[in-house]
Every structure is written in C-alpha cells, then in structure tokens.
Amino acid sequence: MTLTQKPVAPGLFTWPTGESAPLRLIGSQCAACDLVSFPAAPVCVRCASDESTERLLADRGTLWTYTTQDFRPPSPPYDGPRTFEPYAVGYIELPGELLVEARLTEPDPDKLRIGQHMRLTLVPYTVQDDGTEVMTFAFAPAEEETS
Amino acid sequence: MTEAVIIGVGLHPFGRFAGKPALDMGADAVRLALADAGVTWPQVQGGYVGSYEVANPDAIVGRLGLTGIPLRGVFNGCATAGTAVAQAARAIETGEHDLTIAIGMDKHPRGAFAADPSVAGIPSWYGQTGLFLTTHFFGMKINRYMHDHGISHETLARVASKNFRNAAGNEKAWRRTPLTPEEVLASPVLNYPLRQFMYCGPNEGAAALVLCRADQAHKYTGTPVRVRSTALRSRRLGAFEVQSPSFPVGEPVDSPTTDASREAYERAGIGPEDVDVAQLQDTDAGSEVIHMAENGLCKDGEQERLIAEGATEIGGSLPVNTDGGLLGNGEPIGASGLRQIHEIVLQLRGAAGARQIPGTPRVGYTHLYGAPGVSAVTILST
C-alpha cells in the first residue's frame, strides 16, 4: 500500500524526489555578496541586496551540536502526533555553505556526537486524519567516510 | 552630562498570584520603590515601563495617580528591563527629568512559552515540526560549550543547586527548596544535557527603581547607587543565537552578550576584575556558566574549577546570582532585569541580610539575554 505524502511547506526541499531529482534542501545565494541562506531569503541579511539565485544545498555534513526534545512541544505551533515520541535536533555544518538546524533521526543522545557525519533524509513527522504523511527534512547518522 | 543614581528599589515577590493582575503587582513594586526613596508619585517626572503580557503597561498610572507624566512602554524580549532602566537613566543624563522611574511587570501562563513563529519572522514549518523551542538553543549551546571547554554535567548541577540554595534564603523568591547537585542530576532530561531542575520557569512578578540626578541624591538617601553604564546589543551575522534556522559557516562571531559587556565596561571605565557581585541571565544552568565567560568574568573553561571551588557562592570570590537568579525566582520577562538590579542595590548598600556578601562590595553587574539574540548589561557602583 502506498501512503499519500506531502511536504510540510513548499520550497523547503526538492519535491517530489526521484532519480532525476535527488533530495536537497533549497537555499538561496545572494547575487551581490554570495551569502548562502536557508530557507531561501528574499533579502540578504549581510548586504541587504534583494537579488538572489536558488541554490540546492549539500546533502551531507557534520554534526556541530545537538540536543533532545523529551517533552511534547506546545501546540500550536507544534502539530506532531498526540502520542509523543522524543526526538533530537541539531545543527549540521554543510561545508562552505552554512549550518542548518534540523531534526535528527537518532533520538538517543548517547548515539550522537559532535563531528559525526550526517546525511539528509526526510521523515514523516506527523500523519493527518486522512492518512497523509507530512514530510519534513532531517539528518541521519551516515556511514563514516573512508578517505 | 549629569549622572543617574538609584535612590529607591521595590520588588513584588516572584511566583504565582492567582487573581492578582500584573498592573497591581507593578503598582505594589512602585509603592515600595517610592517609599524606599522617600518620594511620592507626584514627584516622579517620567519613566519607562516594560512588559510582555500587558498590552498597555503605561496604564499603571491609573493605579498610581493621573499626574500626566510621560510613561513609555518598552519591550526587548528578555532584555526588556535592561531597556527600561537604560532609558530611565538616559532621561536623567540628558537632563530631560530630575526624578524618574523604571518599572517592569509580567504575568505569564504556566509552561513553556508558545507562539506562532511568524511573530519572530520565522516560517510556520519551523514551529509545526517542533523546532521553535528556545530551550533547544540553550541545550545545544551548552552541549557544544561543554565539548569545547571541558565543562561537566556535575558543574551544571552545582550551578542549579547554588541558585536554589540562594533562593531559599530570599523571602521574595519562588523556588525556595534547596536541592543537592545529586537531586538536580536525578531530575529528568528535558533537552540534553539540560534537566528539569536546570531550567527556570516563566511566572509572575514586578519590580521598580526610582532614579534621580546624582547632584540631588543627598536630598533622598545616604546610599545612592550609581548607574555607571548600560548597554544593549542585538545579534550579529555569524553569532549562534536562539531562533536561528541557520547561520553562516566560519568561526562563530561574538554573542550580543560579549558585545554589550565590552561596551558597558568601556563606558563605565570599570573592568571585569573590579566586579564584586554579578547577576547573570541563568535561563538554565548552562547559560550561567557560559555567561560568566561572555561577560568577561573568567576565561572559557575556567568555570569548571571556579564553580568546584565555590567561587560563585555568596562567600566566594565572585558571587553570582545571590538572590537565586532566574532558576530560583522564575522569569516574569518585564521585571526580571529590575529584580537583578534590586538585588545588586541591596548588596551594595550592605542590606542583603542573610545573603549579604562579605566585605564592602563597590561594583555590581547585571546581565540579560533573550530571543532573538538580544543582550543588556548594566554596571552599578557605590
């Protein structure tokens, strides 16, 4: 059975993803000073230019820091499932681009460490009454790179 | 330019006061401050009043006397009270007023703050997916700081334990049950590495300060406290701040706390080595540790030894949050920084009772930090 899925917001990551359109976060790059932003920013926070181009961000990075969410956040704005499962969040450094805050697929802080290699994925962070899974971006521990 | 001095302080207890409006708590704090200064409301020429929950905090004049003075509402997140005192002092310094007041009050509902991210200029998905929690930032900042500077979980527990112990000796504090470091470490993790008893909670309360020109202080008090400097700074690009879906790569730039601290020391002509007692924003135990360094009071990583040695205890070389801080008092946002100054004024007068620090303290320091990356510092002296 195939569940219906939809992204939590348009323009946040490539959708739908497939072989011709791999999963990436959609950022922007300032046309005047090259500052990379996520989510895509209509106005640059460094030079105030309002000209930018879309930039697909790297799908791999390293964990800069993290924490856990062990209680259900207040609703609204949180609209995750009633049955709460603790999750983790962190900042992932995408080299040469930026540090992005995201949910992590691994909720156990003992299995996370600063400097760990991470890769982009999607998670169904909630399911609507009609069964539609709402997808958001997350980072998962990656196989350690062999260099 | 003339100098502003504090001649009266008033503090409504912090806690839960069912049925009592914030404006009434604020009016009580004002009356205490006026009585402490030995002045009456009609002598007050103007002032600044801060609140998050009260839509028109200037409505407090309806409870104090409709004398027609300018009373301006201010709000700068958790740095609101820093803004109120800075503006009140500025009104004296520039000669606009001879006698002025700074007031803060709030009455927050129970539990963590909840709002739509749009109020902070952040898209809705950030809140829907469970990222819009300020507590995440505090957990992540101290986790990175512990990794970089060798701070232990035990040190976080010692900070919380100290602040609850200090609050136990403060009849106006909210959380007055002492907790051992072991009890703090046994409480559930809320946002790793931070546990339940390492966080402050939003609550209710009010505080007020009466200020006047330094050259007129003798008319009111023998122990004026000088406002040596105030500084307020917002986040710069590249600083790691609360409510940031992303930030640029590279070495993180200094926090607004470091920026405000540097400016405040420079304007005061006072250095960190001169500070006798400090009140630092301890939203959580990790924040107090980090803020010791960001305010220049120690080097990064020195906290581990200083806290183990008891340096930040009331009898130590650098007492921090002698009244219990935010952990012991909770945080009514508009009042929090004025509560800090109230404590410093008592300490500099030698009137802090059981929690009086030893010796003859001359310089006190207060610091606020809040969303979305704003910090306020006030340096006071005898």
Ligand SMILES: [Zn+2]
């Ligand atoms: Zn730019």
